[in-house]
Amino acid sequence: MGFKSYVLRRILSGIPVFIGLSMLIFFLARVLPGDPARLALGPRASDEAVQSLRDQMGLNDPVVVQYLNYMAGLFQGDMGISLTTNRNVAADLVYFFPATFELITVGMTIAVLFGVPLGIIAGQNKDRFEDNAGRLFAFFGVSMPAFWVAILLQLLFAFYMGWLPATGRIATAPPRITGLMLVDSLIATDFAAFRSALAHLVLPAFTLALAPMADIARMTRSSFIEEFNKDYVHALETSGIPAKLIAYKYVLKSSFAATLTIIALDYGFLIGSAFLIEIVFAWPGMARYGVTAILENDINAIVGVTLVVGLVYIIANMVVDIMYGYFDPRVRYGGDE
Amino acid sequence: MSDPLLEISDLHVDFNTYDGRSKVINGVDLHVDEGETVAIVGESGCGKSVTAETIMSMLPQPPGEITGGELRYRGEELLGDPPAHKRVKAESMGMIFQDPMTSLSPVFTVGEMMRDVLTYNGKTEVGWLELGKSVLGRRGADEKAMRERSIELLDRLQIPDPEGVLDRYPVELSGGMRQRVLIAMALLGEPEFLIADEPTTALDVTVQDQLIELLREQIDREGLSMLYITHNLGVARRIADRIYVMYAGEIAEVGTRDEILDEPLHPYSRGLIDSIPKLTAFQREGIDGLLPDYTEPPQGCRFHPRCPAAMDGVCDGEKPPLYEPADGHQVACYLYDDQMNAQDALEVAQTEIEFEGGSLDHPEVSSSLGDETAAESADRTEMNEPTSGQTDGGNR
Numbered sequence A: 001m002g003f004k005s006y007v008l009r010r011i012l013s014g015i016p017v018f019i020g021l022s023m024l025i026f027f028l029a030r031v032l033p034g035d036p037a038r039l040a041l042g043p044r045a046s047d048e049a050v051q052s053l054r055d056q057m058g059l060n061d062p063v064v065v066q067y068l069n070y071m072a073g074l075f076q077g078d079m080g081i082s083l084t085t086n087r088n089v090a091a092d093l094v095y096f097f098p099a100t101f102e103l104i105t106v107g108m109t110i111a112v113l114f115g116v117p118l119g120i121i122a123g124q125n126k127d128r129f130e131d132n133a134g135r136l137f138a139f140f141g142v143s144m145p146a147f148w149v150a151i152l153l154q155l156l157f158a159f160y161m162g163w164l165p166a167t168g169r170i171a172t173a174p175p176r177i178t179g180l181m182l183v184d185s186l187i188a189t190d191f192a193a194f195r196s197a198l199a200h201l202v203l204p205a206f207t208l209a210l211a212p213m214a215d216i217a218r219m220t221r222s223s224f225i226e227e228f229n230k231d232y233v234h235a236l237e238t239s240g241i242p243a244k245l246i247a248y249k250y251v252l253k254s255s256f257a258a259t260l261t262i263i264a265l266d267y268g269f270l271i272g273s274a275f276l277i278e279i280v281f282a283w284p285g286m287a288r289y290g291v292t293a294i295l296e297n298d299i300n301a302i303v304g305v306t307l308v309v310g311l312v313y314i315i316a317n318m319v320v321d322i323m324y325g326y327f328d329p330r331v332r333y334g335g336d337e
Numbered sequence B: 001m002s003d004p005l006l007e008i009s010d011l012h013v014d015f016n017t018y019d020g021r022s023k024v025i026n027g028v029d030l031h032v033d034e035g036e037t038v039a040i041v042g043e044s045g046c047g048k049s050v051t052a053e054t055i056m057s058m059l060p061q062p063p064g065e066i067t068g069g070e071l072r073y074r075g076e077e078l079l080g081d082p083p084a085h086k087r088v089k090a091e092s093m094g095m096i097f098q099d100p101m102t103s104l105s106p107v108f109t110v111g112e113m114m115r116d117v118l119t120y121n122g123k124t125e126v127g128w129l130e131l132g133k134s135v136l137g138r139r140g141a142d143e144k145a146m147r148e149r150s151i152e153l154l155d156r157l158q159i160p161d162p163e164g165v166l167d168r169y170p171v172e173l174s175g176g177m178r179q180r181v182l183i184a185m186a187l188l189g190e191p192e193f194l195i196a197d198e199p200t201t202a203l204d205v206t207v208q209d210q211l212i213e214l215l216r217e218q219i220d221r222e223g224l225s226m227l228y229i230t231h232n233l234g235v236a237r238r239i240a241d242r243i244y245v246m247y248a249g250e251i252a253e254v255g256t257r258d259e260i261l262d263e264p265l266h267p268y269s270r271g272l273i274d275s276i277p278k279l280t281a282f283q284r285e286g287i288d289g290l291l292p293d294y295t296e297p298p299q300g301c302r303f304h305p306r307c308p309a310a311m312d313g314v315c316d317g318e319k320p321p322l323y324e325p326a327d328g329h330q331v332a333c334y335l336y337d338d339q340m341n342a343q344d345a346l347e348v349a350q351t352e353i354e355f356e357g358g359s360l361d362h363p364e365v366s367s368s369l370g371d372e373t374a375a376e377s378a379d380r381t382e383m384n385e386p387t388s389g390q391t392d393g394g395n396r
């Protein structure tokens, strides 16, 4: 079986997962305490008004019917009206999601770019200074609350040094195409905007990257050490391949599979921490939208936001699985180890 | 006889474990002459693999520690000179490993690995730029020549469809095929000295036979020297010119293949050979007990607790020296002394060493010859005839 069919299988297997997820989210949102219609209209609205809003929202239909209606709408890009913004949730998400996506993607890129080399350096110097320093960093990286680090960084780089903007996303936005400022500014060949977008991104993305960076470094370190003790390393060495080539070509490629797994997990985790970071940095992403939705029991918005978060999880895992198959042929051949 | 190609003298290796210090190699002398194949035979844990690891400088340190001895390759001392060891290893040595399933990188194709061996063989350093190119799979100008060389070698090892195998991952190959690829990888760098660490143990018997035959052919063809490590006397008999019998980190007996197999002197060697099921009657005799504990090894001869001929007050005193009843046939046992000739020694061996019924409790050694049919075995004895007697590799 080739790589292509492996990829296809992985993509197809994402579909039932998504359906299951959507059911779970949908039904959970319906059993949340509090009547969304009552909350939307306020305590002094008449019962008739509440009832008619419930009818209008379809809340009086059997849950299964509601779900089917919702899914039918979903395929046409209709995710129901948000009770707080009075717009379609889909439109809201299209507006807010790219900011969050840009933030976590840049954050993850930073985490990988720093975490993997850190892990390799620690792994190659097991139990020596580099390793211990890395361990200390990993310990702090994982255990320090992100919002607290965020405030510290803001104080240091934005207020005392004045090097970077403390909040917001960009000075003047380029015409909106993808909603990703970095991409949009490049499309508009507006380099001032690109620089501004980048400067705004640095602090929140770095804060966000800290925990997964530590995770990735730890994982890379341990799988690097583990791989290095495998028989094939000795075998390659005695066949005359230089140690450096073995380390950075052979061992790195095998050990990267473990790192990939943690990247997938952390990518999902990043959305969670992005909620806090966005608020500290006043980042106009999904977080504030989501938090407001939950506080207001804005049922369609809650379902929409959670669904998107879940979808990001599923896609991240899918991408990682596919990369996994690329890095480790045993996976795609249904290997024997 | 010229200087040996590889010579180990008085090697001591300790392992630091939670239970204390284990003297895992306790004064081993060993040499391999040019063009000669030497086997080390012993139970697992007797130190034969540690000896191989020391030669290939891949002893895990810690917990291992080389506490004494010398390792000379073509007269050059290597143990005290890691850079020289690295160089000699890269230029002249090759190794075939035990487990074909784990000894190839799972994430690269056979061809990619072979290409790297051909490109970098003998170099100990590689620049970052070069490294980057290799990672990205950039092929050099001599790519085609390398491919042809790899194909030729795989073909020589009787791998069907060698061209296709180059583009496959190890996971797509059977155990026997992988072991052939491993042999090919070891031969690619054109070493002059090979170490084979039980390369056939993980495979089933028919595949084992083919592989040993193939390996022999390659060794003969290239005129290589080899140190073959095994627990299987039957295998040693088929491939080795000389055999070292190792017990508990010490050499018990050395001799030509025929001396060891037909006229073994050391009680342990006799026990090993007795524990091979006879072709006629499957009655087994052998040695009771297990390898001693290395942290507190028995005083004197390490074999004495298991030895049927042990003499009180002699064997448990000092470590027995190597006596040499016949030229090149040495035995570490107090039953013999330097005055004896080969005839006397054999007589002593036959009268003094008597195993009491009971069989040796190590099934792995005993499975050696039972798998062969009598015809095959006879055939082989004939084939091996020319190399009997004193072997210096010249009569290959």
Ligand code: SF4
Residues within 6 Å of the ligand: B266, B267, B268, B301, B302, B303, B304, B305, B307, B308, B309, B310, B311, B315, B320, B332, B333, B334, B335
């Ligand atoms: S020295 Fe003594 S104990 Fe050791 S093998 Fe010889 S007879 Fe047996």
